[in-house]
Amino acid sequence: MRDVGDEGNPWDARNVEARARALTPDLVSELERLAAIPSIAFPGYPPDEVVRAHDHVARMLTEAGVRDVGAIRLPDTPPVITGTIPAPEGAPTVLLYAHYDVQPPGDESLWTSPPFTPTPFEEDGRKAVRARGIADDKSNVLAHIGAIRAWNGRPPVGVRIVFEGAEEWGSPLDDYPLAHPDEFRADAMAIADMGNVRAGQPTLTVALRGVTDVVVEVRTLEVAKHSGNFGGPAPDAMLALVRALASLHDDRGDVAVEGLRREPWTGASYTDEEFREAAGVEPGMPLIGTGTLGERLWSGPAITVTGIDAVPVDKAAGACVPYARAKINLRIHPEQPALEAEAALIRHLEAQRPFGIPLTVTVAGEAGDGHRAGTGGPATEAITAALRAAYGTEPVQMAAGGAIPLVNALHRAVPDAEMLLFGAQDGKCNLHAPDERVLVSELENTVVAEALFFAEFAARWGN
Known part of the structure; x- marks a missing residue:
């Protein structure tokens, strides 16, 4: 990876990985503080808590060096946090997406620890933290912020922030980009509401149902x-x-x-054993349907x-x-x-x-289209190289069964932007379920990968 720094920015591609990894303890502490806020945007839950999470995230962005931190205010929904970092001359711009709202905790008696009391523990010798929303999607909020901090607020690409506060409940933001494409204009979009097929295996999500x-x-x-x-x-x-x-x-x-x-699925997938464990299938129960797991889950x-x-x-x-x-x-x-x-x-x-x-x-409600991402282009090449460097192993491509209607809207609004779906979650993070958790190693590697991606994308842009 070539040096993309300048005289005013001492954080170049040669030392950004070390800086990003050194941020991990502070990022975990910030994540725990954010996860302690029950930012549930569903009707019947205190809206003040969503506002509190909004304010906390906006402050972190400002402290990281994001400029003009503001909001898109839509009817009957929490503010969508926006902000920018201008691109260096001749450099591309990357839109960073995540959401700061969370699912309700469900039956709290099924949790090992209180859902909004972030609790560190170890899983198979790896550090982890348990809390509702800590993986989906507050880990990825912190991953974006960490990547910006790794460049001291001056990455070699332009940055556009879009962090929404009602993704889990259903936000009118899903329709907004089509009428306001200039507010989302970017050369690539890093959609961090995803994760790896398994811990330690870097994964790009290339399709959503x-x-x-x-x-x-x-x-x-x-x-x-x-x-x-x-x-x-x-x-x-x-x-x-x-x-x-x-x-x-x-x-x-x-x-x-x-x-x-x-149709058949040809990308990466879970093994039957991994799926049974992640889904909590009772012993002796068969899996339903025929064909590969990927075909039944994604294609x-x-x-x-x-x-x-x-x-x-x-x-x-x-x-x-x-x-x-x-x-x-x-x-x-x-x-x-x-x-x-x-x-x-x-x-x-x-x-x-x-x-x-x-x-x-x-x-019952509005239908949401899926999305098939392109698998070529400088941004895809850059994130693939960055993931490989961060994790030390070759990335794989998979799909996701969960829908994110906003992704399709963003693609239609800015069709030339490459869509990159990745993040700090993994196949066993229990998103939307009791005992949701994030592995510290997955958060750290995601921060490193995104920070390196900024440099890789800038180096490839225009070549």
Whole structure:
């Protein structure tokens, strides 16, 4: 890697790695302070805590050397933190994305330690810290800040900050870039809401599945009726719903909805053992579906019944059920338009007539398109070289089943920008689950990789 420093910047590509690694203790302390703030943007949670996290992150950015730290203020959502570092003459600009809001903790009794009391511990001899949101996505907020600090606030590329505060709940920012592309103009975008397939294996995410949700309802009787007097011929809504839901998969567990795209996956993936451990699959339970894990997780559809409304078991009477409904989550091939896939699912469900009973199907929320990143260009070459140097091993490419609709919007708004998806999470970080944690080594290596990427990208730009 060539020297890209100048007289005013003593931090060049030869010593930036050492400086970045030396920042680790301070970055971990800052991460613990940020993770102690329950910045949950969901309705019903204190909005002041999200504001407190916003203020904390804005302060860290200012102290790191980011200029004009400000905000995009959209209706009914926390501020999107913005800021810039001007590019040196002739250098490219990189947009850095992360989010400072977190998921709710869920059932706190399932946590080993309180979710908003960051708790250091060791996992297989590696230092780690446990807390809600510490991996998703506050570790990556600190990774961006650490990379800027490694260059003393004057990296060899321009920087544009976009840190949002309602990614987990759903932000109107997803539509904003298309109407305001100049606010997101960059030559590359480092989307740090990702991580490695496994700890120590540097990974670029090159595809994201899309997502949509629908609700299917069945109403058959005016009221519940005695199952002894009416059961049999009386149309039971629950029986009809269950039969309709069963039509979504074949006997092998593969999605049986016509019109949903699926193809082989050729990138990196989990082993079956890694997946079983990460997913918490009970011993003896089979994995559903056929084909490789990558095909089932990333380059094909997945349908999950995420909720059912019906009479609960402990309140069940001996009666035919008059009404039932279910919410269905569909994950979509990265290159299939979400609305196209949504329409295919609705057609399938509306075509079902269990026992001759019609179903009502409605869309629940907005569909989000997936994304397929390009795998060539100077930014991709630069991050690949930087990851290799930071981790000491060859990077791999994988996909992610979780959707980030903003990525597609950013790509459409600034189509020439290369999209780089990576970060400090890993396959066992328990994001959205109890005992979420981040490995200190993954945070450190992500900071080093991003700091080196700035130099690598500047060196390749225009060549």
